[in-house]
Amino acid sequence: AQKITQTQPGMFVQEKEAVTLDCTYDTSDQSYGLFWYKQPSSGEMIFLIYQGSYDEQNATEGRYSLNFQKARKSANLVISASQLGDSAMYFCALQGGAQKLVFGQGTRLTINP
């Protein structure tokens, strides 16, 4: 079974600060992938970053990085130098070997000026 958990329903951060969004997962698959998506108030889903379970380096995409701790089964998203436009819902997702892809409950991030 696959399970993914985001324990922070909401977070408030000052502009320009770094922010870490938590994500823990559970899977019996040896090969799996972890995704982060952003959903602004307009509703579209925007892909941010991906980490494969065999990737030795933490994934980075611009201001986004994924802090992957395999032994702890965590895949936290780090946003450096936050901007007002980062205010949105953020979802972590787990893809297992059978192409099943499940999402967490999401974290609503608010960036304050």
Added chain:
Amino acid sequence: NAGVTQTPKFQVLKTGQSMTLQCAQDMNHNSMYWYRQDPGMGLRLIYYSASEGTTDKGEVPNGYNVSRLNKREFSLRLESAAPSQTSVYFCASRERVNLQGAGELFFGEGSRLTVL
């Protein structure tokens, strides 16, 4: 580039009515998915199709049926709608990856369904 197209965008149903949500992708993706999004619940997987000709249950399949009509199209049917099925429905597609590889999920714009 159309990407993933869902129809209809909005629908209001009465309890007990049936309807089908249509989804089509033009990216030649193998895998397609249906999710529902409810406040505080995130996106929950209803059904998915790993490849043409196959469908599998997700986390919340009860009350729904799906058809993978061909590689492009994946429809979601509500046979007898209930108020608990009021939600925003998202269709998504991705290239099938066997081991490692991003296989980014591409989403449609969503369909807002209200069941009275």
